[in-house]
Amino acid sequence: MALYSVSPSVLSSCLKSPPNHHVKLFNKSLPSLSKSRLNKASTTSVEGLTRRTGNHHPNLWDDDIIKTIREQQYEDSHYKESAERLIAEIKDMFNEMPTAKSGKSCAENAFERLVLVDKVQRLAIDRHFKNEISQALDYVYRYWSDCPRDLNTAALGLRILRLNRYPVSSDVLRHFKGNDGQFLCPSTQSEEEKIGSILNLYRASLIAFPGENIMDEAKAFATTYLNQALQRTDISSILSREIKYNMEYGWHTNLPRIEARNYMDIYGENTSWTEFSGNKEILNLAKLDFNIMQSVHRQELQSILQWWKDSDLDKVDFARHRHVEYFALACAYCIDAKYSAYRRDFAKLCALATIVDDIYDTYGTIEEIKLFNEAVKKWDSSLPNSLPENIKIAYKAFYMAINESAQVAKKTQGRDMLPYLREVWEHYLKALTKEAEWLANGYIPSLEEYLENGAPSSGYRVTMLQPTLTLDSLLPDKILLEMDYPSRFNELLCLTLRLKGDTRTFKAEANRGELVSGISCYIKDHPGSSEEDALDYLKDLLQRRLKELDWEYLKPNNVPAISKDHAYNIARSCQLLYKERDGFTNSNKDIKDLVSQILLEPVPM
Numbered sequence: 001m002a003l004y005s006v007s008p009s010v011l012s013s014c015l016k017s018p019p020n021h022h023v024k025l026f027n028k029s030l031p032s033l034s035k036s037r038l039n040k041a042s043t044t045s046v047e048g049l050t051r052r053t054g055n056h057h058p059n060l061w062d063d064d065i066i067k068t069i070r071e072q073q074y075e076d077s078h079y080k081e082s083a084e085r086l087i088a089e090i091k092d093m094f095n096e097m098p099t100a101k102s103g104k105s106c107a108e109n110a111f112e113r114l115v116l117v118d119k120v121q122r123l124a125i126d127r128h129f130k131n132e133i134s135q136a137l138d139y140v141y142r143y144w145s146d147c148p149r150d151l152n153t154a155a156l157g158l159r160i161l162r163l164n165r166y167p168v169s170s171d172v173l174r175h176f177k178g179n180d181g182q183f184l185c186p187s188t189q190s191e192e193e194k195i196g197s198i199l200n201l202y203r204a205s206l207i208a209f210p211g212e213n214i215m216d217e218a219k220a221f222a223t224t225y226l227n228q229a230l231q232r233t234d235i236s237s238i239l240s241r242e243i244k245y246n247m248e249y250g251w252h253t254n255l256p257r258i259e260a261r262n263y264m265d266i267y268g269e270n271t272s273w274t275e276f277s278g279n280k281e282i283l284n285l286a287k288l289d290f291n292i293m294q295s296v297h298r299q300e301l302q303s304i305l306q307w308w309k310d311s312d313l314d315k316v317d318f319a320r321h322r323h324v325e326y327f328a329l330a331c332a333y334c335i336d337a338k339y340s341a342y343r344r345d346f347a348k349l350c351a352l353a354t355i356v357d358d359i360y361d362t363y364g365t366i367e368e369i370k371l372f373n374e375a376v377k378k379w380d381s382s383l384p385n386s387l388p389e390n391i392k393i394a395y396k397a398f399y400m401a402i403n404e405s406a407q408v409a410k411k412t413q414g415r416d417m418l419p420y421l422r423e424v425w426e427h428y429l430k431a432l433t434k435e436a437e438w439l440a441n442g443y444i445p446s447l448e449e450y451l452e453n454g455a456p457s458s459g460y461r462v463t464m465l466q467p468t469l470t471l472d473s474l475l476p477d478k479i480l481l482e483m484d485y486p487s488r489f490n491e492l493l494c495l496t497l498r499l500k501g502d503t504r505t506f507k508a509e510a511n512r513g514e515l516v517s518g519i520s521c522y523i524k525d526h527p528g529s530s531e532e533d534a535l536d537y538l539k540d541l542l543q544r545r546l547k548e549l550d551w552e553y554l555k556p557n558n559v560p561a562i563s564k565d566h567a568y569n570i571a572r573s574c575q576l577l578y579k580e581r582d583g584f585t586n587s588n589k590d591i592k593d594l595v596s597q598i599l600l601e602p603v604p605m
Contacts, residue, residue, distance in 0.1 A: 057586070079288060093281075110153065124290070151176040261597055264290070300344060305323075311393070313393065316391075327599075361514070366436065371384055373430070447522050490567075497574050
């Protein structure tokens with residue numbers, strides 16, 4: 001079975017389909033480039049051969065970090081016992097929710113449930129209350145047609161029900177839209193309550209599906225309203241901070257642990273919030289749980305650092321060393337202690353895919369790339385002696401990591417996954433090779449051709465598939481095809497990542513002599529168009545495809561939710577790192593802060 005071949009027809013019709021990008025891991029370049037183009041990139045001479053390098057900054061996390069992570073906290077049993085007591089208390093809050101017999105209206109009962117679910121989800125402790133959340137939302141959905149009597153309940157319910165895969169229509173918002181285009185709040189609400197309602201409207205508008213014009217209208221209205229609210233002097237600094245956070249990170253560039261860490265600070269400074277019934281217990285559990293899991297993740301990080309050292313990957317000095325950053329990303333959305341294998345494999349495979357990309361992208365020659373391809377196809381345990389030592393080190397680490405990951409996947413899936421994984425990696429390398437040849441030959445493809453090849457070259461599949469196979473959910477071949485190639489879900493994951501990456505990396509890559517990007521391909525297809533025209537087109541295409549991706553992610557099908565969630569969160573991770581710049585290549589800015597926040601800095605209790 002061919003794991004990755006994309007028909008050109010799939011990409012036609014406004015690039016209706018796939019391809020992509022995982023870290024702009026890719027664009028090819030070789031020592032055989034012309035002298036003028038070589039001069040655009042840094043070069044180094046190795047055994048008389050001039051090689052291009054990306055001039056990447058060094059690993060930010062040296063041996064000092066090991067000393068830091070050995071200073072473990074929150075490992076003692078009494079911390080876990082405290083957390084268990086708080087979990088029990090919060091479960092009681094769910095179980096004591098009023099019912100229809102309580103005398104309260106269904107709207108009031110639904111709103112109370114939605115608020116409690118929202119709190120535990122945004123503080124990333126919802127995994128402790130799966131049954132309680134399911135029961136609460138079943139109740140809300142049962143009475144949904146009668147419940148949304150105000151904009152706040154409608155917006156909050158729409159977002160939470162939709163993200164938990166209940167089939168709810170955005171038409172519920174039309175009931176609260178006036179003829180003048182304004183969305184209406186009850187006159188009895190205070191000004192801050194109205195702003196809070198519009199904030200919930202904004203959050204709901206981000207979970208939009210194709211063709212939902214009301215969601216576009218809601219987003220436009222809420223964005224204008226909230227920007228104006230931020231200019232006011234009579235709203236609290238706490239509400240202002242919450243608005244700024246949500247407008248900056250939205251949905252597609254947000255991750256559970258990052259959101260939780262920020263809301264712990266926001267809630268912790270809000271004394272009126274913590275004094276409200278049950279909120280203090282919820283916040284205390286969130287902080288305690290964050291620190292307990294951070295201790296678990298720190299221990300796992302030690303094994304990643306030891307693997308890196310034992311594999312001699314620090315000697316592969318031409319490549320980006322981002323193993324710690326990738327591990328932190330995994331911890332930002334994959335929290336549970338039982339998914340250690342997922343976090344480990346994700347960090348290792350992303351780090352190795354990045355190194356392989358740097359071999360194909362800048363450092364290796366065409367001949368060396370072909371030898372690397374042949375070794376993978378034959379699944380040889382080592383490369384020929386004629387290759388440079390640093391490339392042989394990288395291949396050995398790659399070979400061993402794939403085999404080890406396949407063994408873990410075999411235990412989880414009950415069948416040998418290595419042949420499947422090898423074929424995925426072969427297609428990845430084939431795509432990288434094509435991009436290397438484009439650059440070496442000075443060839444700029446059409447945008448359709450570029451994006452078609454961009455799917456496998458993005459690295460998304462090789463970094464998503466193997467870790468996902470270690471989760472506690474069976475993925476038989478038939479179901480696997482619903483989330484992996486050739487599913488529309490996989491195509492959109494790839495395309496949205498490629499588009500986002502290209503809008504952030506094309507200038508730096510052009511300066512390195514890597515001239516093939518979505519921008520340059522669009523300009524080739526549309527003579528006379530400008531760089532700004534190309535950017536506008538790609539950004540618009542990205543927004544349309546993100547809506548379609550959300551639909552594919554949230555629609556019911558046979559893929560286990562845990563598998564889809566992790567596959568989708570990889571995409572959100574990459575959208576986050578490309579939010580302002582290429583956070584993979586330049587990890588000494590935003591991503592450095594993320595590593596510290598997620599792995600190194602406990603939350604003050």
